[in-house]
Amino acid sequence: MALDRRGFLKFIGGATAGILATPVVWKSLDDVSIWTQNWSWIPRNIDGANSYVPTVSKLCPSAVGVKVRLVDGRPVRVLTNNDHPLGGGLSSIAAAEVQLLYSPSRMKRPLKRTADGAYVGITWEEAEAILVEGLKKAKGGDKLAVVSGDETGTINELFTALAAEMGSKSCFLMPGEAQSAAKAWELMGGEGQVGYDIEKSDYVLAIGANVLETWGPVIRNRHAFRVGRPHGEAPAVRFAYAGPVQNNTAATADVWLAIRPGTEAVLALGLANLLIKAGATSPAADFADFKALAAKFTPEQVAAQTGVDAKRLAAVAQELAKAKRPLVIAGSEFGQGGGAAPVLAGLALNALLGSMNREGGIRALPYARKVVPAAMDRKALLQNDLVAWLGKVASGKSAAPQAVVFYEANPVYALPQADAMKATLAKVPFKVAFTSFLDETAMACDLVLPVPMGLERFDDVDTPYGCGQVVYALAVPALAPLVDARPAGDVVIGVAKKLGADLGVAAFADALKAKAEARGASFTEPSATNAHVSNAVLPVNGIALRADVLSKAIDVKAPAFPVALAPVAKLNVGTSKTATPPFNTKTVRRWEIQGKELYVMMNGATAAKLGLQKHDRIELSNPAGKFTARVNLFEGVINDTVAVPAGHGHTAFDEFSKGKGENVMRLLAAGAEPGTGLSVWTSAGVNIAKA
Amino acid sequence: MEDRQLNSSGCATDGGKCCGGGITPFLVGLVVSLIFGWWVFPDMLYSKKEQPIRFSHKVHMESAGMECKQCHVLREDGTFAGLPSTASCADCHSDVMGSDPEEARFVNEYVKTGKEVKWLVYQIQPDNVFFSHAAHSLDGCNQCHDFKESELCAQCHPDVANSDSAPTHFENKLTGYSKQTMKMWQCERCHANENHYGVTNSSNACFVCHK
Numbered sequence: 001m002a003l004d005r006r007g008f009l010k011f012i013g014g015a016t017a018g019i020l021a022t023p024v025v026w027k028s029l030d031d032v033s034i035w036t037q038n039w040s041w042i043p044r045n046i047d048g049a050n051s052y053v054p055t056v057s058k059l060c061p062s063a064v065g066v067k068v069r070l071v072d073g074r075p076v077r078v079l080t081n082n083d084h085p086l087g088g089g090l091s092s093i094a095a096a097e098v099q100l101l102y103s104p105s106r107m108k109r110p111l112k113r114t115a116d117g118a119y120v121g122i123t124w125e126e127a128e129a130i131l132v133e134g135l136k137k138a139k140g141g142d143k144l145a146v147v148s149g150d151e152t153g154t155i156n157e158l159f160t161a162l163a164a165e166m167g168s169k170s171c172f173l174m175p176g177e178a179q180s181a182a183k184a185w186e187l188m189g190g191e192g193q194v195g196y197d198i199e200k201s202d203y204v205l206a207i208g209a210n211v212l213e214t215w216g217p218v219i220r221n222r223h224a225f226r227v228g229r230p231h232g233e234a235p236a237v238r239f240a241y242a243g244p245v246q247n248n249t250a251a252t253a254d255v256w257l258a259i260r261p262g263t264e265a266v267l268a269l270g271l272a273n274l275l276i277k278a279g280a281t282s283p284a285a286d287f288a289d290f291k292a293l294a295a296k297f298t299p300e301q302v303a304a305q306t307g308v309d310a311k312r313l314a315a316v317a318q319e320l321a322k323a324k325r326p327l328v329i330a331g332s333e334f335g336q337g338g339g340a341a342p343v344l345a346g347l348a349l350n351a352l353l354g355s356m357n358r359e360g361g362i363r364a365l366p367y368a369r370k371v372v373p374a375a376m377d378r379k380a381l382l383q384n385d386l387v388a389w390l391g392k393v394a395s396g397k398s399a400a401p402q403a404v405v406f407y408e409a410n411p412v413y414a415l416p417q418a419d420a421m422k423a424t425l426a427k428v429p430f431k432v433a434f435t436s437f438l439d440e441t442a443m444a445c446d447l448v449l450p451v452p453m454g455l456e457r458f459d460d461v462d463t464p465y466g467c468g469q470v471v472y473a474l475a476v477p478a479l480a481p482l483v484d485a486r487p488a489g490d491v492v493i494g495v496a497k498k499l500g501a502d503l504g505v506a507a508f509a510d511a512l513k514a515k516a517e518a519r520g521a522s523f524t525e526p527s528a529t530n531a532h533v534s535n536a537v538l539p540v541n542g543i544a545l546r547a548d549v550l551s552k553a554i555d556v557k558a559p560a561f562p563v564a565l566a567p568v569a570k571l572n573v574g575t576s577k578t579a580t581p582p583f584n585t586k587t588v589r590r591w592e593i594q595g596k597e598l599y600v601m602m603n604g605a606t607a608a609k610l611g612l613q614k615h616d617r618i619e620l621s622n623p624a625g626k627f628t629a630r631v632n633l634f635e636g637v638i639n640d641t642v643a644v645p646a647g648h649g650h651t652a653f654d655e656f657s658k659g660k661g662e663n664v665m666r667l668l669a670a671g672a673e674p675g676t677g678l679s680v681w682t683s684a685g686v687n688i689a690k691a
Numbered sequence: 692m693e694d695r696q697l698n699s700s701g702c703a704t705d706g707g708k709c710c711g712g713g714i715t716p717f718l719v720g721l722v723v724s725l726i727f728g729w730w731v732f733p734d735m736l737y738s739k740k741e742q743p744i745r746f747s748h749k750v751h752m753e754s755a756g757m758e759c760k761q762c763h764v765l766r767e768d769g770t771f772a773g774l775p776s777t778a779s780c781a782d783c784h785s786d787v788m789g790s791d792p793e794e795a796r797f798v799n800e801y802v803k804t805g806k807e808v809k810w811l812v813y814q815i816q817p818d819n820v821f822f823s824h825a826a827h828s829l830d831g832c833n834q835c836h837d838f839k840e841s842e843l844c845a846q847c848h849p850d851v852a853n854s855d856s857a858p859t860h861f862e863n864k865l866t867g868y869s870k871q872t873m874k875m876w877q878c879e880r881c882h883a884n885e886n887h888y889g890v891t892n893s894s895n896a897c898f899v900c901h902k
Contacts, residue, residue: 007716014720022728027736034866037817045818050768 048072054530056461056473058454060093062218063464068478075478084529085471088223092572096581105437105654107450108483130447132498134430138403145170145401149409152461154515157375158492164374165501171376172386174409175336178465182382183678184343187546192364192538196329197468199224200360203323205240208264209331212249214569216466242267243333244566245643246636258638259306261566262683265554268345269294270302274317280352289547325360326353334569334646337681339673341553348545357540364538365470371514373504387670387679390424400427406441413440414576416668416681417624434488440652450485457487460512472519473531552675561685564641567664573647579657591632592645598661601634601643619691625666628691737861743808745793748851759844771824774810777801811860813871821902
């Protein structure tokens with residue numbers, strides 16, 4: 001039977017009807033929809049047993065105690081560790097640590113700079129040979145400098161011991177709150193490290209110190225806040241904050257006193273005046289001098305300088321006086337450059353409130369003894385002022401060193417007058433960076449040595465500044481290094497040997513063991529935290545209030561610019577060492593960065609005074625530098641002040657940070673604090689013009 | 692003039708037969724499609740694979756008196772370990788125990804070399820489905836049912852308790868998933884069963900399974 005056209009159409013009709021009555025169409029549609037989801041880049045769950053490694057974050061400045069969750073031996077997530085003395089929550093940097101292991105800007109192998117300026121990958125043997133050769137030229141007479149970005153680790157002892165063996169004392173920490181506090185405490189005659197017992201306080205007044213975001217062991221602080229304010233119950237602690245911007249601490253606190261930038265010490269003295277009038281006193285020998293100084297800071301005077309009206313000041317003074325265990329914490333809004341005066345004035349307030357070595361007050365915590373014989377101890381290291389030293393090198397007052405070793409530090413990005421600092425460092429013939437990321441400083445170095453990240457190495461945290469107790473926490477590797485990195489401590493010990501120096505420890509692990517022992521810690525048994533706590537305190541006798549120093553240091557001239565500058569630091573944008581973790585890019589707010597443009601904040605009155613509206617493009621300038629940004633209106637900024645988000649404007653790292661926004665450090669110029677000589681950069685101002 | 696005449700239905704007649712073969716081509720098309728759709732197509736869609744080792748659940752359950760959970764364990768934290776590792780099989784099979792050549796092959800090729808067997812899994816769900824074995828426990832279901840352990844497992848998995856060899860693994864050539872992978876309607880036999888509400892924690896809300 002021949003099939004004609006009509007018959008064929010019938011056949012097709014029958015076939016179509018038949019096929020619709022089979023799974024062909026429906027199953028195929030379903031399978032295609034599943035197939036479309038099978039892209040290779042979709043992450044897959046890993047099957048396997050869970051395990052947890054208790055450790056402490058070396059990447060986050062809060063030194064948060066955490067647990068790393070591993071599935072089948074591979075780390076997948078950083079979790080809170082409520083048993084850890086530095087835990088009880090998670091910081092946004094620690095939360096991103098697992099992802100950062102795979103960061104595109106992570107150092108994968110040692111690099112050396114060639115004559116044409118390009119980096120080439122080299123072996124560790126070559127790298128160590130270059131390092132030894134470079135350091136040989138820096139022997140004797142402070143020709144070697146060490147800059148460390150780790151404030152709490154025993155690693156500093158190895159680097160400073162190497163420097164000492166080379167005849168140098170030019171060892172520095174990156175600027176932070178600890179240096180200001182150490183200076184203030186030393187001036188007062190205090191022993192050990194200042195600790196703040198936030199956990200047991202019933203009234204915490206933070207002046208400048210951004211206690212819930214950047215000051216001290218932030219996560220421990222937040223935990224104390226949470227525990228002190230149980231949900232649905234009467235709060236056991238009140239928090240008050242004084243600062244120019246309604247930052248995360250101000251937004252969380254019960255009371256926010258908006259003060260002009262750089263007037264923290266004035267506010268503290270104004271409160272001291274009111275407390276003394278109400279009967280507060282101190283056994284300090286120079287109390288009379290202090291009383292006389294404080295008397296000058298009448299509520300009217302304080303209002304004129306800080307912008308806080310007399311009634312609000314009096315209310316806070318009354319709350320402090322009424323509290324059973326008040327605690328005053330003074331510092332810098334953005335964690336650096338505040339000078340000693342605010343801390344000195346804050347500690348004097350604590351003395352007036354009877355908070356010295358009292359539960360819920362100030363605790364003098366003993367330093368741990370050195371475990372590397374030739375090392376510089378933490379007290380001595382905190383006294384060295386990196387910014388002042390670089391200023392001297394820049395001006396030619398000090399000779400530029402032959403070599404500088406940077407350990408997890410990014411001064412090219414993070415120091416005030418960042419551009420000038422970069423130019424100063426260019427004078428140094430041989431620069432080496434031990435780092436996990438190819439950051440701005442690494443980009444300016446001749447030799448870059450990758451170190452394992454915090455999750456990949458043994459390390460330690462010894463009592464971060466601000467902590468109310470002695471805490472010694474061990475960082476334990478959750479995995480072997482994913483790249484060709486070596487622990488910096490072991491590299492330093494090996495290099496020292498090749499230079500003919502014996503640092504007295506055979507391996508970095510031995511130094512850690514010795515430090516743990518020095519703190520009375522034993523990690524022989526499996527532990528849920530790998531941390532040790534001690535309630536040891538030093539006596540606080542003969543504390544002086546140092547009105548003589550304060551009277552000079554407080555002589556802060558208002559910046560001769562129409563608008564004051566208030567940098568705003570937030571942990572989610574990372575640190576100078578990490579830049580913004582890709583994990584956190586979604587937490588950068590809409591009006592902080594748009595595309596590559598930075599938004600700065602000012603209130604409506606300031607904007608109106610300057611003739612600006614939201615989204616206007618402006619130029620911020622002062623002698624230190626200039627950049628353009630756009631305006632965001634935010635009523636949480638004090639009058640005549642521009643708040644600039646910190647942590648942006650990287651010129652290195654990856655697509656998530658590089659070229660996004662501007663670096664506020666370029667607008668900050670360091671000056672010397674009268675009376676203490678400490679570098680300060682919290683009182684800056686800018687000109688603002690439409691761009 | 693046109694020779695052909697049209698009938699009342701408009702169809703040209705040719706000696707009493709309907710043009711184009713009447714209904715026959717339609718039926719032929721229908722039957723061909725049905726045969727293709729129900730017999731040929733499924734065969735084309737799936738590739739057949741056998742397990743790397745012929746494994747008898749029956750021997751383990753009947754002769755050794757074992758239960759499902761002895762090998763398919765829930766870990767302490769409630770996660771499901773799934774298939775046992777070579778090391779856990781080696782708890783018993785550190786050496787050849789019986790006369791089955793497959794056991795000898797397993798011991799020689801895997802236990803002695805420490806290699807993991809690449810077992811083919813019949814019911815891997817895509818990552819957009821969150822499934823917890825711990826939540827589907829005997830304790831929970833037997834509040835009302837009276838399942839034996841193997842019966843409960845067989846509500847979703849192929850019932851292998853009585854089989855001497857593992858079923859053939861049919862892999863979908865398009866999706867890569869096994870033919871036995873459960874579809875949502877199969878989950879809903881229990882999840883959408885109103886009799887379960889209020890008695891178990893079962894719910895048919897999207898977020899219960901799709902996180």
